[in-house]
Amino acid sequence: MSGVLSGAPAARPARSRLRFEGDMRGLMALPALLFMGIVFALPLGLLLAKSVQGADGLTLNGYARVLGDAYYRGVIWDSLTLAFRVTLISLLVGYPAAYALARTGGVMQVLLFSLVFLPLTVSIIVKTFGLTIMFRREGILNWLLINTGLTDGPIRFVFTEMSLVIGMVNVFLPFMILPLYSVIRMLDGRYLDAAATLGAGPFTTFRRVVLPLTMPGIVAGSSIVFAISVAAYVTPGLLIGERYMTMSMVMAKAFLNFRDYQLGSAMACVMLVIALSIVFASSFLTRSLEQRGGR
Amino acid sequence: MTSVARPAPASGRPPAYLQVAQLTKRFGSATVLHDLNLTVEKGEFVSLLGPSGCGKTTLLRLIAGLMRPETGRIVIADRELTRVPAHKRQVGVVFQNYALFPHLTVAENVAFGLTNQRRSRDEIKRRVGEALQLVRMAPFADRSVSALSGGQQQRIAVARAIVVEPAILLLDEPFSALDRKLRETMQIELRHILRDLGITSIFVTHDQDEALVMSDRIAVMNEGQIEHLGTPADIYTSPKSLFVLEFVGLSTRLGGTVVSSHGGEVEVETAFGRMRAPAQFRPGSPVVVAVRPEAISIGESEGDGRNVVRARLTDVVYLGAKTQLHLRGERSGDLIQAEIARLPPGGLPSGSELALTWRVEDTMVFPAPASAAS
Numbered sequence: 001m002s003g004v005l006s007g008a009p010a011a012r013p014a015r016s017r018l019r020f021e022g023d024m025r026g027l028m029a030l031p032a033l034l035f036m037g038i039v040f041a042l043p044l045g046l047l048l049a050k051s052v053q054g055a056d057g058l059t060l061n062g063y064a065r066v067l068g069d070a071y072y073r074g075v076i077w078d079s080l081t082l083a084f085r086v087t088l089i090s091l092l093v094g095y096p097a098a099y100a101l102a103r104t105g106g107v108m109q110v111l112l113f114s115l116v117f118l119p120l121t122v123s124i125i126v127k128t129f130g131l132t133i134m135f136r137r138e139g140i141l142n143w144l145l146i147n148t149g150l151t152d153g154p155i156r157f158v159f160t161e162m163s164l165v166i167g168m169v170n171v172f173l174p175f176m177i178l179p180l181y182s183v184i185r186m187l188d189g190r191y192l193d194a195a196a197t198l199g200a201g202p203f204t205t206f207r208r209v210v211l212p213l214t215m216p217g218i219v220a221g222s223s224i225v226f227a228i229s230v231a232a233y234v235t236p237g238l239l240i241g242e243r244y245m246t247m248s249m250v251m252a253k254a255f256l257n258f259r260d261y262q263l264g265s266a267m268a269c270v271m272l273v274i275a276l277s278i279v280f281a282s283s284f285l286t287r288s289l290e291q292r293g294g295r
Numbered sequence: 296m297t298s299v300a301r302p303a304p305a306s307g308r309p310p311a312y313l314q315v316a317q318l319t320k321r322f323g324s325a326t327v328l329h330d331l332n333l334t335v336e337k338g339e340f341v342s343l344l345g346p347s348g349c350g351k352t353t354l355l356r357l358i359a360g361l362m363r364p365e366t367g368r369i370v371i372a373d374r375e376l377t378r379v380p381a382h383k384r385q386v387g388v389v390f391q392n393y394a395l396f397p398h399l400t401v402a403e404n405v406a407f408g409l410t411n412q413r414r415s416r417d418e419i420k421r422r423v424g425e426a427l428q429l430v431r432m433a434p435f436a437d438r439s440v441s442a443l444s445g446g447q448q449q450r451i452a453v454a455r456a457i458v459v460e461p462a463i464l465l466l467d468e469p470f471s472a473l474d475r476k477l478r479e480t481m482q483i484e485l486r487h488i489l490r491d492l493g494i495t496s497i498f499v500t501h502d503q504d505e506a507l508v509m510s511d512r513i514a515v516m517n518e519g520q521i522e523h524l525g526t527p528a529d530i531y532t533s534p535k536s537l538f539v540l541e542f543v544g545l546s547t548r549l550g551g552t553v554v555s556s557h558g559g560e561v562e563v564e565t566a567f568g569r570m571r572a573p574a575q576f577r578p579g580s581p582v583v584v585a586v587r588p589e590a591i592s593i594g595e596s597e598g599d600g601r602n603v604v605r606a607r608l609t610d611v612v613y614l615g616a617k618t619q620l621h622l623r624g625e626r627s628g629d630l631i632q633a634e635i636a637r638l639p640p641g642g643l644p645s646g647s648e649l650a651l652t653w654r655v656e657d658t659m660v661f662p663a664p665a666s667a668a669s
Contacts, residue, residue: 190394193361196381197388198408198459205382208407212398289398 044272051265062266072250076270079246082161082236083229086168090176090225091218093169098180098217102187116181120174128238131167132158135239164240171235172228176221183217184210216286223282227275247271310373312337312495313358313463318367320353320519327353329519331367335463335495335512340486342498342506345516346542351499354516355465358497360384371462382411387461387494389469393452395440401451402427402436408459426458429488446477453485457494464489464496470505482508503543507531515539531587537661540585545617545634547651548585549604550663553578561660566629567604572658581663588617588635590657593649602658604651606631608643622649 051062066072101112119127134141135157142154157163187210195205211218233248242249247267254264311334320328328350335341343351356362358369360381368377376384395404402423409419427433430450435443440451449469456464469485470478486509489496500506506513507527514524515538523535534540541548551565553576563570563584570584586602606622609630620633620643633651643649 188394190390190392191396193359193381194388194390194394194396195407196361197359197384197386198455199382199385199411200407201380201382204411208410209396213396 047265047268050261051269053262062262063270065263066266066270072267075245075247075250078244079230079248079271080274082164082168082244082246083226083232085165086172086229087176087222087226089165089169090173091222094173094176094221095180095218097173098177099184101177101181102184116174116177119170124171124234125238127171128167128235131163131170132238135163159240159243161240161244164236164244167235167239168229168232171232172225175224175228179220179224180214180217183214183220187213215289219282219285219289223278227278230274230278231271310370311335312339312372313497314368314370315354315358316368316370318354318357318369319365320350320357320362321365327519328357328364331520333514333521333524335497337372337495338493339511340489340496340498340509342500342510342513343516344500344503344506344513344542347501349516350519351501351516352467355388355467355497355499358463359386359388359465374462385459385462387456387459387464389449389452389456389464389466391467391469392472393448393469395448395451395455397439397441399440400436401432401438401440401443404440404451405455405458407455412459422458426454429457430454445472446481449473449481453488457488457492461494464494466496466498468499468501470500470502478505479508485509507543513543515542517542534659537583537585537664540659540661545588545636546585547588547591547631547633548583549631550581550583553580553582560655563660567606567624567631570602570658571655572602572660573656574660576660576662583661583663585659585661586653586657588633590653591633591635591651592653593635593639593643593651600655601652602655604631604633606649606651608645608647608649610645611638611643620649622651 052058052060054061066076097112097116101109101116104112133139136142137154137156137158139157141157142151145151145155146153191209191213192205195209200208230246231248232246233252236244236246237249247270251264251267251271254260254267313333313335315331315333318328318331319326331350331354333341333354343354345351353362357364358371360376360379360383364377368375370376371384371386396407399407405423405426406419409422414422423436424433427436430453432447432450432454435447435451440448443451449472452469470481473481482505498506498509510527512524512526513530514521515530515534516522517536517538523530523539525535530539531544534543537548540546549565549567549570551563551570553561554564554569555562556576556578559573559575561572561574561576561582563572563582565584572584576582584602604622604624606624608620609623610619610621612619612621617634617636618638620635622631622633623629624631625648
């Protein structure tokens with residue numbers, strides 16, 4: 001070996017300048033921040049105020065009712081497990097789809113893209129009603145099952161948890177696929193080549209290279225789907241109704257039926273805290289993933 | 296795949312370590328490699344040299360198993376690999392931009408292949424340490440790879456590829472991202488490491504200097520075929536084709552027609568007079584007469600056994616490593632460009648009459664390219 005080179009790292013200039021530009025870019029969020037401040041944060045503040053408003057001054061009675069009551073705790077738990085199941089299934093179904101979308105080209109890609117995007121243009125109510133028709137006792141699904149001999153008699157789908165999970169995955173799947181797609185598309189094919197030449201078969205390459213490098217997409221997609229699933233109202237309302245109460249349905253009932261603003265807004269605040277924790281946890285996770293990879 | 300016969304070892308010699316036989320690769324209607332043959336001996340360092348688009352990277356990817364050929368065979372160490380997927384070939388690759396895994400540290404990158412081989416934790420730790428020592432990157436083991444400079448990343452890429460003791464090491468323009476000075480240091484250092492380890496290596500480059508510095512043998516590629524496979528000296532002093540002559544080193548070239556041929560020598564009529572050269576061509580053949588710059592003397596040293604070009608110097612173009620002399624022939628008024636390594640002391644005034652002479656033995660003759668025949 002020729003002892004010529006020292007291992008001194010090369011200097012990185014340009015960094016301070018980049019950071020300054022980053023600050024300027026931050027200012028560009030100002031219009032959106034103002035808009036959200038007035039349209040989103042202000043009403044939210046009013047809601048928060050309602051949740052602690054009692055007959056005679058401030059009270060935590062609303063929260064005591066929500067968190068102290070086994071029924072409402074059950075609703076919160078059911079909402080969380082429902083969202084978890086929907087997220088998990090969306091991830092398992094969406095990841096291969098996003099991978100195919102990112103790695104194919106030409107006509108195939110256009111076709112797959114339309115398959116992902118078109119459902120977004122159809123209203124949730126239409127999609128969900130369509131599902132209830134399909135799920136009916138005399139619906140097409142049962143007709144198929146009976147005529148192919150898979151079952152003897154009709155199976156009950158409507159108003160079951162299974163139909164609820166299927167229906168919600170149907171509605172929220174694009175929100176999983178899109179962030180996954182954008183991350184997988186950025187994945188450099190040379191990493192896959194490098195892994196292969198280092199003895200990694202397809203499965204090992206996926207586990208040791210593709211999965212870690214696309215983790216930010218998994219985190220983003222999962223947190224979006226979880227957040228909107230946990231707050232879902234229309235789909236559970238139509239597919240299962242009061243057999244499976246979610247937080248949103250409790251809220252809606254409290255506001256619309258009982259006129260119990262304290263209960264409704266306390267439940268809303270609990271949901272908000274859950275959603276915020278997801279947002280913070282996922283941003284934190286993404287940041288730490290990026291720092292591990294990007295620095 | 297059955298019709299292709301195994302290349303027979305010549306006169307009882309064991310078959311070459313790497314055998315590439317009748318390899319053809321197409322992308323759609325474009326044939327990138329055409330019936331290509333290459334053999335490499337164990338421990339050899341062979342460069343694939345050629346312009347971009349000549350198929351050299353495709354050949355490398357075929358040997359690595361990252362692509363499948365249409366026809367042909369690839370055998371390494373008596374192991375038929377043509378249909379074996381990349382991850383079962385035990386072939387090490389240093390990629391052009393290194394392709395280090397950004398989510399892993401330096402040590403984890405180097406350990407990647409060993410982990411896939413299910414080596415014990417202790418063995419992995421020991422061998423990763425040794426490999427990092429070898430490329431003098433041991434203090435960087437726990438750094439993130441993206442915090443490294445280009446030269447350091449390259450060392451890690453080399454360590455990652457050789458730590459698994461591959462059957463063959465493939466390098467795809469590994470120096471192209473480095474600045475010139477660092478590149479030259481790394482070339483010599485890498486050559487030392489590979490020679491010490493005795494690893495058979497194939498190196499893709501478009502840079503002739505790089506190929507000349509590093510290689511035991513060079514395969515000059517053009518349009519999907521190897522035009523000349525030989526030692527650097529062989530490639531330079533007796534190129535097998537006009538393409539090889541032009542691609543490697545400098546030369547002065549004159550078009551002409553063979554007028555006579557006897558005793559292993561031809562006489563060629565050019566715009567600058569008759570040239571003699573040791574070659575065999577039928578009279579009437581359109582040819583190109585060429586000579587390397589270091590064979591040319593400027594001035595009147597005429598005598599028997601030398602070719603002479605008399606011309607007036609119109610321009611001297613200094614290009615750093617070489618100097619181009621633009622000359623106009625006295626008789627015909629034709630222009631030629633002579634490439635020489637350096638000017639004689641005192642320089643050459645524009646407009647001066649020059650006589651360029653060189654020995655007949657140093658004169659090369661090639662068939663004229665089809666396009667220039669008109």
